[in-house]
Amino acid sequence: MDWARMPIRGIAFEYNDEAKQIDAQILELFRQRKAVAGGKGLFPEMETIEQWSAEFGLEATEITFILSHLNEARPRRHFWDESGGLIGVLPIMKTTLEGDVEYTLTHAMQYEKYSIVTLEVKYFKETVSPVNIQPELTLAVQGDADYEVDGHGARGGGPHLQLQFMVSPPLPKDLSNVSFSLVPGSSGFIRPRLEEVVLDKPVSFQ
Secondary structure: OOHHHOOEOOEOOOOOHHHHHHHHHHHHHHHHHHHHHOOOOOOOOHHHHHHHHHHHOOOHHHHHHHHHOOOOOOOOOOOOOOOOOEEEEEEEEEEEEEOOEEEEEEEEEEEOOOEEEEEEEEEOOOOOOOOOOOOOEEEEEEOOOOOEEEEEEEEEEOOEEEEEEEEEOOOOOOOOOOEEEEEEOOOOOOOOOOOOOOOOOOOOOO
C-alpha cells in the first residue's frame, strides 16, 4: 500500500509538480540555513518578524512557528530524575513591562544539578469580559555556561500566571554575567484544537 496516498480523516494527499518544485527549494534553503547556523539557535528580533508579517501577509505567530523549527534540537541532558537535593533559593527579581503585561523573574530554587526559575506574568488591561492569557514563550538563558532550558510547569489562570523553567547547569550565585529573555516557544504556536466536553448533568450514586 502506498502510505503517501493513505487518506487521513477521509482526505487523500494531493501533490503536483509545482508543489514539488517549491518543496525542493524550501529543502535546499533549509540545508543552507543549517550550514549558516552551525548548530546555534538563530532567531530574529520581533521588529523583523513584524516587518515580514506585513511584507508576506503572514501572521507573526506563523512566522515564529516556522523559524523556531529551523533550529536544530540539541540532545537533552538526562538529569531530570536526580535533582541532587535542594541547596537554597537564589533571588532574581527582574521585572519588565511590555504593553499591558508585566513579566517578573522572581527567584530560582537551586538544586545540585539544575535550577527551577519562576516567572510571574500579569495582564493589567481592563476588559469587559474575562481574559485568559496564553503565553507562547520560553525562557532563554545566556552566560558563561551553555544553558539548557525546559518547561517545568504552570499554575494560575485568567490574567495572572506563574510559569516555571528548569535550567541546567544550575545558575551561579553571581548573576552579573547571566542574561535572561523570553523568546517564542518552539511548539506552542500551532496546535490542534481539541473538542471540549462539558460535564453539566446531575449525577446520582446508588
